[in-house]
Amino acid sequence: xxxxxxxxxxxxxxxxxxxxxxxxxxxxxxxxxxxxxxxxxxxxxxxxxxxxxxxxxxxxxxxxxxxxxxxxxxxxxxxxxxxxxxxxxxxxxxxxxxxxxxxxxxxxxxxxxxxxxxxxxxxxxxxxxxxxxxxxxxxxxxxxxxxxxxxxxxxxxxxxxxxxxxxxxxxxxxxxxxxxxxxxxxxxxxxxxxxxxxxxxxxxxxxxxxxxxxxxxxxxxxxxxxxxxxxxxxxxxxxxxxxxxxxxxxxxxxxxxxxxxxxxxxxxxxxxxxxxxxxxxxxxxxxxxxxx
Numbered sequence: 001x002x003x004x005x006x007x008x009x010x011x012x013x014x015x016x017x018x019x020x021x022x023x024x025x026x027x028x029x030x031x032x033x034x035x036x037x038x039x040x041x042x043x044x045x046x047x048x049x050x051x052x053x054x055x056x057x058x059x060x061x062x063x064x065x066x067x068x069x070x071x072x073x074x075x076x077x078x079x080x081x082x083x084x085x086x087x088x089x090x091x092x093x094x095x096x097x098x099x100x101x102x103x104x105x106x107x108x109x110x111x112x113x114x115x116x117x118x119x120x121x122x123x124x125x126x127x128x129x130x131x132x133x134x135x136x137x138x139x140x141x142x143x144x145x146x147x148x149x150x151x152x153x154x155x156x157x158x159x160x161x162x163x164x165x166x167x168x169x170x171x172x173x174x175x176x177x178x179x180x181x182x183x184x185x186x187x188x189x190x191x192x193x194x195x196x197x198x199x200x201x202x203x204x205x206x207x208x209x210x211x212x213x214x215x216x217x218x219x220x221x222x223x224x225x226x227x228x229x230x231x232x233x234x235x236x237x238x239x240x241x242x243x244x245x246x247x248x249x250x251x252x253x254x255x256x257x258x259x260x261x262x263x264x265x266x267x268x269x270x271x272x273x274x275x276x277x278x279x280x281x282x283x284x285x286x287x288x289x290x291x292x
Contacts, residue, residue, distance in 0.1 A: 010115035024169025
């Protein structure tokens with residue numbers, strides 16, 4: 001399934017590359033395009049979060065009413081979700097999509113000749129063998145042999161070859177792998193920027209969540225000071241929060257052992273995601289004020 005999505009993304013990325021003739025710029029435009037296509041899902045998620053907030057008081061009342069009877073509480077909560085058309089597991093769907101995107105982009109960036117250029121595997125193997133004979137097998141990455149071919153074509157200025165990809169971006173070679181080039185400090189620029197953007201994104205999300213939870217707890221304390229239990233919605237929110245934290249950690253780990261093109265994609269994705277959340281939060285907050 002991952003290979004299927006990698007092939008689809010490869011067609012789009014290759015089309016963008018054909019227009020701009022630069023791999024880094026193509027990845028940036030591709031990342032923005034993916035974010036635009038995912039915007040309806042992001043809006044739907046935001047609306048679902050707002051719905052969840054609206055039913056919090058009713059959920060607290062049910063918890064007090066059915067305290068000590070978890071089976072009845074679960075039944076009432078399911079009826080509430082059904083009545084309000086809320087899916088408590090909707091957040092997991094977003095995480096699954098993110099996971100598919102991470103793996104698909106890893107496959108694509110790892111083997112751009114296969115998934116982006118759509119070059120026959122036999123032809124790629126032949127070129128890899130040729131590079132091994134000229135540069136020595138010990139100098140060819142066993143994990144990313146296609147990158148060795150691209151680097152060989154660049155070093156020898158063989159631009160007419162259909163396997164050639166211009167991976168020079170702002171003085172950085174996007175075919176480089178940080179783990180394999182520790183002596184070159186430049187290869188860590190994009191991963192470090194990605195880590196910084198991930199921290200900012202997590203801090204922003206955490207701040208928004210904490211503000212909402214503080215408001216909820218304030219309302220609940222006024223209605224019932226005896227309710228000290230963590231409800232199902234809070235547990236689900238915590239689960240989604242943990243899964244949201246897991247994705248950046250997984251991405252950072254992969255970015256250190258993958259070509260720089262992948263870290264660039266995630267960096268742009270983080271920046272656009274922060275902008276998206278700021279805009280959507282402002283829009284929905286304004287709607288809440290108008291409806292209040």
